Amino acid sequence: MSNSAFIPPNVLPPLLQKFAPLLKRKWFRELVLLWPTLTRRRFSNKTEDYGVFKPSLVGHFGQLAVYVQDIARSRIWYQKVAGLTHSRTSDPEPHPSKPGWTLRACYMSAKEHDECLVLLEERDPSGKMSVPSGMSFFHFALEVEGNRKEDVFAFAAQQKRDGFHLNYGPVQHNSEPPDGDGETGGNVACYLYDPDWHNVEFCGAMDTIENYRARYGDKKGSDRN
Amino acid sequence: MNFLSFGHYHHDMCLVLHRSLQLDNNSMLSFTLAMRDGQAFDTVLSRAKSMGLAVREGRLLASAKPVARAFSIQDPDRHWIEIILEN
Incomplete structure (x- = not known):
């Protein structure tokens, strides 16, 4: 399936996608962060503990x-990829915040979440279709059925067998070998780009x-490594 | 990154700051947060008004399924956030 x-x-x-699996190695993570650390431009990639x-x-x-x-x-x-089902597609309707523009909405549902995702075609007043910029968010997440580590790994393997390209993962977002990538949350994850x-x-x-x-008690930031 | 939780999972949302990439609102119209109950809905509505935010009443998309109550606001990056109370 082609992308835009x-x-x-x-x-x-x-x-960079080819190098990304190396983030599972702590030495590589330290290497990546070396220059921003030395130049004091490093952002912590760990959230401080919160209550x-x-x-x-x-x-x-x-x-x-x-x-x-x-x-x-x-x-x-x-x-095909997420197993969502099509609920309905609307007729064109006025854009809620751009006068003269229109939207057509396709509502998609997950097994346990009705109409969780809306796919929108946007047209300007002349009828020309907009090209999504891809710059409104970093990513969004869908929970894999089963919600276990092995379910995500099985999902990732299935996507590869079906010919879909993973841009990252599967990894676990913590610092624990062998799958931890140094991130936080503990979630096991893989990432794919949709057609847009x-x-x-x-x-x-x-x-x-x-x-x-x-897991971490009172440890903060890099102490969790 | 700043991780926010709705109270069960480690995070449900993450605010990501990037030094060089320029954000816009041309790939996402909105996301919707379902409030726990009517009192939570009223609290958020009250806070939005006291902050001077422009409150848009009703569902953002005319074709969206009706819910008990709904309004939308924009965050500091102009992302539309829809607040709903489900039926």
Whole structure:
């Protein structure tokens, strides 16, 4: 399945994708961070510990609405890769924040989450289709059915067998060998670009607040390595 | 990166700062947060108004399924965030 010809600047170049598995090695992570550390431009890639002291007002994510160039192409991709099902596609409707522009919305559902994803074709007042910039978010994530480490690895293997390219992973977002990449959250994940270069994470087995604290206690930042 | 949790998982959202890439809103229209209950919905609505945010009533997409209550606001990067109370 082809991707859009326009490649957003945040898409990982193929050469870097080849090196990405080395992030599972601590020496490589230190090497990557050496120059920004020496020049004091390093961003911590670890969140400092936080406390959730009272229940969140938010229950869960309801929906994500992303722009696509071709609903039919994207619908097939999300059906094949993510196993989402098509709920309905709307007639063109006014854009909620751009006067004169229109949207057509394709609603996709997961087994346990009705209409979790909306694929939007956007047209300007002349009827010309917009090209999604790929620059509104880093990635979004879908939880793999089963939600275990082995489920994500099996999902990744299946995608490869089906001819879909993983741009990263499968890895585990912590510092534990052999699959840890030094990130945080504990989730096991692999990433694929959809036809519009939206980076989609497929994940499972994320730490909960409780087992994250049990794992790291009071350790902060790089002390967790 | 700044990780935010809804109270169970380690994170549900992550705010990512990149030194050089320029963000826009041309690949995502919105994301929707479902509130825990009516009181949580009212609290967020009240906070948004007290912050002087422009509040857009109702669902952002005319074709979206009706819910009990809904409004939308924009965050500092102009991302549309839809706040809903499910039926």
